[in-house]
Amino acid sequence: MAGASVHGHWSGRMAFMFAAIGSAVGLGNIWRFPYVTGTSGGGAFVLIYIACLALVALPILIAEIAIGRKGQKSAVNSFRDVAKGEGRSESWRFVGWLGVIAAFMLLTFYSVIAGWAMSYFADTVMGNLTAISESTSKPRFDALLADPVRLAIWHGIFMGITVFIVARGIQGGLEKAVTFMMPALFAILGFLVIYSAIYGDFVAGFKFMFAVDFSKITGDVVIAAVGQAFFSLSLASGIMATYGAYLPRDINIPRAAVIITIADTGVALLAGLAIFPLVFLHGLAPASGPGLIFVTLPLAFADMTGGMIFGGLFFLLLVFAALTSSISLLEPIVSYLEEHHGWRRSRMAMLAGAGAWAVGLTTVLSFNVLKGFNPLGMFAQFEGKTIFELTDYTVSNIMLPVGGLLIAIFAGWFISKKTLSEELDWHDGVLFEIWRLLLRVVAPIALIVVFYNLISG
Ligand code: PHE
Numbered sequence: 386m387a388g389a390s391v392h393g394h395w396s397g398r399m400a401f402m403f404a405a406i407g408s409a410v411g412l413g414n415i416w417r418f419p420y421v422t423g424t425s426g427g428g429a430f431v432l433i434y435i436a437c438l439a440l441v442a443l444p445i446l447i448a449e450i451a452i453g454r455k456g457q458k459s460a461v462n463s464f465r466d467v468a469k470g471e472g473r474s475e476s477w478r479f480v481g482w483l484g485v486i487a488a489f490m491l492l493t494f495y496s497v498i499a500g501w502a503m504s505y506f507a508d509t510v511m512g513n514l515t516a517i518s519e520s521t522s523k524p525r526f527d528a529l530l531a532d533p534v535r536l537a538i539w540h541g542i543f544m545g546i547t548v549f550i551v552a553r554g555i556q557g558g559l560e561k562a563v564t565f566m567m568p569a570l571f572a573i574l575g576f577l578v579i580y581s582a583i584y585g586d587f588v589a590g591f592k593f594m595f596a597v598d599f600s601k602i603t604g605d606v607v608i609a610a611v612g613q614a615f616f617s618l619s620l621a622s623g624i625m626a627t628y629g630a631y632l633p634r635d636i637n638i639p640r641a642a643v644i645i646t647i648a649d650t651g652v653a654l655l656a657g658l659a660i661f662p663l664v665f666l667h668g669l670a671p672a673s674g675p676g677l678i679f680v681t682l683p684l685a686f687a688d689m690t691g692g693m694i695f696g697g698l699f700f701l702l703l704v705f706a707a708l709t710s711s712i713s714l715l716e717p718i719v720s721y722l723e724e725h726h727g728w729r730r731s732r733m734a735m736l737a738g739a740g741a742w743a744v745g746l747t748t749v750l751s752f753n754v755l756k757g758f759n760p761l762g763m764f765a766q767f768e769g770k771t772i773f774e775l776t777d778y779t780v781s782n783i784m785l786p787v788g789g790l791l792i793a794i795f796a797g798w799f800i801s802k803k804t805l806s807e808e809l810d811w812h813d814g815v816l817f818e819i820w821r822l823l824l825r826v827v828a829p830i831a832l833i834v835v836f837y838n839l840i841s842g
Pocket of ligand 1: 412413414619620710
């Protein structure tokens with residue numbers, strides 16, 4: 386039972402829920418979801434996204450947490466031990482490896498983008514953005530991206546805070562941070578949505594997000610929705626297995642997974658409802674891409690009364706959301722190192738963080754010095770992609786979905802029904818059978834179709 390773990394445990398159910406929701410809710414919800422919705426056709430994308438969550442991502446989330454709790458170790462060793470316990474090949478630990486490597490690679494660029502959020506937070510509260518206009522907003526964002534030193538410093542500050550929290554351990558670090566930041570995040574988001582509903586063009590924003598135009602559903606929209614679902618739920622990155630290993634026995638995993646999924650989706654939708662009404666009120670473009678919240682929103686903040694406070698709160702929300710995700714990206718790596726080296730946690734957190742910062746410099750440089758450097762440019766698919774774009778593409782569109790597919794196959798076909806129903810404490814027939822069907826058949830087929838489309842692109 387729980388005693389086998391070298392890591393310690395969450396103090397209880399709430400701590401795990403805050404940590405897992407904190408990992409899921411991040412830049413993916415507040416930065417990526419609104420702009421992808423904007424560029425992928427609004428309501429049609431939202432509909433497909435929700436279908437992907439329910440049919441593909443949620444079943445895999447349940448499996449990944451269960452594998453972690455059964456194994457009681459870091460992702461790599463939990464996959465290995467669970468496979469061994471089922472009389473299967475130890476090579477399944479490769480799935481854990483894939484996750485840990487994906488988490489490391491993700492952390493290298495996640496922290497750079499979180500650095501933009503910190504820089505915008507600082508600028509907003511210092512009043513530097515109050516006089517911004519259509520003609521200066523984009524150049525301002527471009528100037529930040531063009532300055533490798535500034536980017537590297539913010540990236541370093543963000544990574545430093547991440548390391549500081551992880552170094553303090555599960556209960557002393559991660560748990561304390563999330564139990565403070567998550568409620569704060571919900572409060573700020575609630576306030577922002579109410580503000581937007583009262584002062585923004587709420588009807589236009591709402592329509593944009595929920596009116597479904599079926600003609601907009603294309604193969605690309607489906608690919609974007611699957612990728613976003615995996616990214617947003619932090620799936621297949623070893624995190625949910627790692628956090629699951631710290632989970633007390635008496636917690637019902639399926640119920641927890643449903644709540645995590647609903648909270649994550651709720652935050653993404655609310656972020657959209659906070660952002661789009663302002664975008665429409667000010668006659669700005671909803672499909673402006675990754676710059677949506679950095680270029681477009683500050684214009685709305687500059688235009689409104691109390692914009693400094695509103696904008697400050699918005700970027701603070703973004704930083705909190707990013708931090709509760711970045712600590713979850715560092716933890717699977719530290720957890721693995723903890724099992725293999727006798728070093729102190731703090732030293733390993735520092736080492737891994739420093740490594741991720743250093744590798745992240747390639748992302749920093751991708752926006753300026755190495756902007757024109759396309760290392761895989763000889764392949765048609767990767768033409769014009771910078772190192773950052775290649776890393777993001779490899780992790781989000783390949784490693785996470787492949788990892789998810791392998792988890793579905795492993796849990797669906799290689800772990801016995803008995804083990805699963807015991808671990809999940811799920812004995813009532815129908816729902817359990819539906820879950821297994823989704824895991825064994827629906828999710829793998831959906832993912833394989835997506836890969837096929839990606840390759841034949
Ligand atoms: N889920 C996080 C977000 O939405 C990103 C993330 C992906 C974090 C994978 C950890 C692992 O921002």
